[in-house]
Amino acid sequence: xxxxxxxxxHRHVLTVPSEPSAVRLARETAEQALVEWGxxxxxxxxxxxxxxxxxxxxxxxxxxxxxxxxxxxxxxxGPDCLAFAVHDRHPYQPPLYGAVTGTGTxxxxxxxxxxxxxxxxxxxxxxxxxxxxxxxxxxxx
Numbered sequence: 001x002x003x004x005x006x007x008x009x010h011r012h013v014l015t016v017p018s019e020p021s022a023v024r025l026a027r028e029t030a031e032q033a034l035v036e037w038g039x040x041x042x043x044x045x046x047x048x049x050x051x052x053x054x055x056x057x058x059x060x061x062x063x064x065x066x067x068x069x070x071x072x073x074x075x076x077x078g079p080d081c082l083a084f085a086v087h088d089r090h091p092y093q094p095p096l097y098g099a100v101t102g103t104g105t106x107x108x109x110x111x112x113x114x115x116x117x118x119x120x121x122x123x124x125x126x127x128x129x130x131x132x133x134x135x136x137x138x139x140x141x
Contacts, residue, residue: 008078010037015072018065026057026073033075048114055107056086064090082139089132093124
């Protein structure tokens, strides 16, 4: 999975208010984008990817809404991978790989277990001003 994210031919961006309905909107948008990009919803990576996405958006709504009035989801895909990022303007950067080693619980542990089981990668990228971050997930197709 050596594809550079910038080189992926398919891309879509969604920005929604940091409220519970954001989870549904992010998931529905992902399903629509995947179909438009020719990635069948029955592909074995799709259901886990949608769960990962829902968990990340839920975390932003629950934990970042106080500082981040919106959540942005970036969707991207190419012939061999699916990638997405969930961005909010809260400075806290969770230790993703700690979620797998037992120091994390709940949503991030699920995110990391699924990501690693699918052979994917996860990374937290801080905003240039340090006041926000994106969590990027890349999964092979």
